Amino acid sequence: MAKSLHVISIYILSHLGLIFFLYPGNILASTSQGHWAPILLGVTLHFIFILIYLKGLSFFPNKDIISIYSGIGKIPTFLFLIPVLIYFIMVIIITVRAYAEIINIVFLTHTPIWAIMILLLSMITYLAAKGIEVIFRTGLILAFIFLPIILFIMILSFENADWRYAIPIDTDFRFLTKPDFFESFFAFAGGFLFLGFVQPYFSYGKKGVVVAALILIPFFIFSVYIPVLTFGPHTASTLFMPFVVVLDSLSINWLMFERVTMFFLISLICFVTIYTSMTTWKAIRIINHYIPSIKPIFLLLSLSVLVFFTCLLVAPTWEDVNKLFRWNAFFRFYSIISIPLSLCFLGLRLKRKGKNETI
Amino acid sequence: MDYLVQQIKTVLGKNDDLFLQRDYIANTPVVLLGFTTLVDLNKTRDFLHHYAKSAFSEDKLIDEFWSMLGKEEEADTKKAISSIYEGKLIITFENTNRYITVEPVTKTLDRSIDVPSNENVMQGPLVSFTENIETNIGIVRKQFPSSNLSVTSFLTGPNKTKKVSLLFMDGRADKELVEIIQNKIEEKIEMDISHIQSLTKMMGFSSWETVPKFHTTDLPFQVVQCLKKGRVILFVDDIPLALCLPILLEDMFIDENDRNFPLFLMIAIRTLRVLGILVTLIFPGLYVALVSVNPEVLQIDLALTVAHSREGVPYPALVEIILMLVILELILEATIRLPKSVGPTITMVGGIILGQAVVEAKLVSNLLIIVLAATTIANSTIIGFQQAVSIRLYKYILVVLAAAFGLIGLATGLVFTIAYLASVNTFGRPYIYVNLQRNEKQ
Numbered sequence: 001m002a003k004s005l006h007v008i009s010i011y012i013l014s015h016l017g018l019i020f021f022l023y024p025g026n027i028l029a030s031t032s033q034g035h036w037a038p039i040l041l042g043v044t045l046h047f048i049f050i051l052i053y054l055k056g057l058s059f060f061p062n063k064d065i066i067s068i069y070s071g072i073g074k075i076p077t078f079l080f081l082i083p084v085l086i087y088f089i090m091v092i093i094i095t096v097r098a099y100a101e102i103i104n105i106v107f108l109t110h111t112p113i114w115a116i117m118i119l120l121l122s123m124i125t126y127l128a129a130k131g132i133e134v135i136f137r138t139g140l141i142l143a144f145i146f147l148p149i150i151l152f153i154m155i156l157s158f159e160n161a162d163w164r165y166a167i168p169i170d171t172d173f174r175f176l177t178k179p180d181f182f183e184s185f186f187a188f189a190g191g192f193l194f195l196g197f198v199q200p201y202f203s204y205g206k207k208g209v210v211v212a213a214l215i216l217i218p219f220f221i222f223s224v225y226i227p228v229l230t231f232g233p234h235t236a237s238t239l240f241m242p243f244v245v246v247l248d249s250l251s252i253n254w255l256m257f258e259r260v261t262m263f264f265l266i267s268l269i270c271f272v273t274i275y276t277s278m279t280t281w282k283a284i285r286i287i288n289h290y291i292p293s294i295k296p297i298f299l300l301l302s303l304s305v306l307v308f309f310t311c312l313l314v315a316p317t318w319e320d321v322n323k324l325f326r327w328n329a330f331f332r333f334y335s336i337i338s339i340p341l342s343l344c345f346l347g348l349r350l351k352r353k354g355k356n357e358t359i
Numbered sequence: 360m361d362y363l364v365q366q367i368k369t370v371l372g373k374n375d376d377l378f379l380q381r382d383y384i385a386n387t388p389v390v391l392l393g394f395t396t397l398v399d400l401n402k403t404r405d406f407l408h409h410y411a412k413s414a415f416s417e418d419k420l421i422d423e424f425w426s427m428l429g430k431e432e433e434a435d436t437k438k439a440i441s442s443i444y445e446g447k448l449i450i451t452f453e454n455t456n457r458y459i460t461v462e463p464v465t466k467t468l469d470r471s472i473d474v475p476s477n478e479n480v481m482q483g484p485l486v487s488f489t490e491n492i493e494t495n496i497g498i499v500r501k502q503f504p505s506s507n508l509s510v511t512s513f514l515t516g517p518n519k520t521k522k523v524s525l526l527f528m529d530g531r532a533d534k535e536l537v538e539i540i541q542n543k544i545e546e547k548i549e550m551d552i553s554h555i556q557s558l559t560k561m562m563g564f565s566s567w568e569t570v571p572k573f574h575t576t577d578l579p580f581q582v583v584q585c586l587k588k589g590r591v592i593l594f595v596d597d598i599p600l601a602l603c604l605p606i607l608l609e610d611m612f613i614d615e616n617d618r619n620f621p622l623f624l625m626i627a628i629r630t631l632r633v634l635g636i637l638v639t640l641i642f643p644g645l646y647v648a649l650v651s652v653n654p655e656v657l658q659i660d661l662a663l664t665v666a667h668s669r670e671g672v673p674y675p676a677l678v679e680i681i682l683m684l685v686i687l688e689l690i691l692e693a694t695i696r697l698p699k700s701v702g703p704t705i706t707m708v709g710g711i712i713l714g715q716a717v718v719e720a721k722l723v724s725n726l727l728i729i730v731l732a733a734t735t736i737a738n739s740t741i742i743g744f745q746q747a748v749s750i751r752l753y754k755y756i757l758v759v760l761a762a763a764f765g766l767i768g769l770a771t772g773l774v775f776t777i778a779y780l781a782s783v784n785t786f787g788r789p790y791i792y793v794n795l796q797r798n799e800k801q
Contacts, residue, residue, distance in 0.1 A: 107767050138777050
């Protein structure tokens with residue numbers, strides 16, 4: 001059954017959840033003027049990779065990437081899937097830890113961080129246990145409820161914008177030497193890999209994914225430019241999560257709420273939950289491929305416990321989270337580059353073989 | 360007396376309403392057997408005599424006459440007795456062991472077709488289903504005279520007396536679903552079906568799901584629309600409801616009768632109902648979160664007003680709201696339980712408690728009463744009583760989570776609820792089913 005709508009909404013949700021927190025800070029740290037260049041470069045790369053990925057997947061209709069790789073032998077499967085698995089687990093750890101921190105700062109200053117992590121992890125585990133179809137349906141309903149709020153607040157956030165801050169627009173390519181620029185790919189990566197996992201459960205049109213990616217472009221741009229336009233590039237770059245600070249600075253008299261940030265963040269956290277539970281589900285799929293004897297539910301529970309204790313013991317402070325973030329860079333790039341390229345390569349080879357055989 | 364009559368009498372003799380009436384029909388000595396409570400004896404006899412007279416005036420043979428009345432059986436006492444239980448009339452021939460089972464003039468034991476009592480209809484057809492399964496199917500057939508309508512009936516129960524009928528539209532309905540349901544019924548055909556729970560068991564659904572498995576309605580119009588959408592309808596004898604499978608989330612806010620309104624109004628009304636669902640779920644939790652965990656979200660004057668209204672209330676917001684919610688649920692339950700003549704008393708007493716006394720006694724805050732009223736009103740906008748009850752249940756989860764984690768707990772609770780609803784399915788057909796192409800296909 002074609003479920004393009006589900007795929008589009010999940011695609012948008014999972015990216016939105018990632019964009020507004022760390023991405024603006026990373027971009028602002030990578031260059032002091034002409035922020036459009038790193039954004040555009042990132043978006044272009046993002047597009048190139050999804051197109052390659054979709055092309056590669058289109059050679060294998062109704063197959064997920066686990067079965068594609070396992071079709072060509074053990075070593076390549078190991079070579080491609082294990083780094084992806086490590087990347088996924090790191091992503092789960094980082095998101096749970098980072099978002100627990102954000103919740104702790106913004107909402108629940110007195111609540112211990114482990115309690116928040118338990119809340120997040122239980123939600124993620126529950127969703128992951130229910131499987132990808134439930135995650136998709138939940139995502140769709142959440143999109144109906146929360147996307148209007150996000151759009152509304154996005155529009156409101158232009159309140160204090162001063163368009164003169166957008167200039168100077170010229171830029172150089174020094175941002176390419178900054179690690180922050182490469183960290184910004186956290187917002188792009190991982191989000192699209194799910195397309196390769198859902199194939200037997202959901203089929204989707206290629207067009208839908210491209211549309212979703214196009215819809216996301218303004219969000220990438222505004223998440224960086226709204227803080228810049230509000231505070232100026234130099235002030236903005238000193239802030240921790242600039243977009244959140246912009247939202248906190250809004251004061252709208254006719255709204256009965258003092259802090260619209262809350263609603264924005266709540267929506268995003270719900271989206272991130274969807275994203276993380278999807279990642280967890282993917283990780284479990286890969287683990288289950290290697291350890292088929294244990295029931296997935298037990299694997300899932302042990303993974304959640306592992307993530308919980310890692311968050312608690314390995315990354316007790318924000319600096320540690322940042323360190324994890326940096327360490328993960330290798331796996332991140334490995335996943336987003338090697339998977340689409342290898343799939344495309346395999347697909348082309350398969351096609352050539354098929355042609356040769358028919359001749 | 361004949362052996363057969365003797366036999367029947369020994370088995371059924373304890374029943375005072377059994378009649379054994381000797382009579383001459385077409386100059387043949389016969390004994391009529393049946394229950395006076397089920398069979399209108401006088402009218403039936405009149406009918407038989409009249410029928411015999413007209414048959415002979417047409418020069419029919421006597422055997423032909425009997426065979427026109429019903430099939431002749433020989434000495435099968437068990438079958439005769441079960442026919443009597445079903446309300447049939449048995450005509451036995453004297454000095455033989457042969458008998459005929461005749462469809463008599465029955466006593467009217469069914470309610471006539473009435474206006475719906477479980478649902479209200481605004482500007483739409485007012486017919487509703489009754490306890491008689493034949494009447495119900497008849498109403499559907501009348502409203503939907505199509506050659507594609509298939510009706511399959513099963514006799515269930517240990518005595519095979521309870522009729523269960525399956526209605527679907529050929530070509531539209533999901534063939535696989537129809538097949539699964541038929542197999543499930545045939546597998547457990549011996550089961551006693553007297554309520555929806557037993558039917559749930561028959562279908563093999565988990566008993567522990569909080570979402571009802573059947574969309575129940577007593578409006579034929581609704582059923583016809585369901586059939587046209589390719590859904591399957593189950594009727595059970597003595598249950599004055601149509602059970603629609605598979606159940607969908609949209610049943611909570613999409614009433615087919617809305618289509619009697621202009622399109623724009625229809626959309627507005629449905630949006631209102633969706634809002635009703637959200638308000639029911641979120642409002643109590645939001646109150647708790649804003650009052651006890653995250654008051655800083657509100658603008659300062661508003662926060663102060665809220666705090667002021669809670670001045671002197673001796674317990675935390677969680678206890679306060681759970682207390683009042685439970686009282687509210689009790690009132691709702693009481694109004695269903697009580698006869699119509701006493702019902703208003705409960706409304707009045709409840710109104711006094713919830714309206715003024717509790718607030719004046721400083722037991723709960725003013726604001727809470729408003730929240731409660733809004734929740735209850737919003738809950739009543741949901742279509743289908745069963746679904747409304749299930750939504751009523753989830754708000755407690757949200758309240759508890761909101762008390763622990765504030766707004767974020769509320770959101771988590773919402774995600775949990777949605778995830779749970781998303782995981783519900785009927786034979787693999789998801790409860791949350793969004794397919795925008797559906798309307799184009801029709």
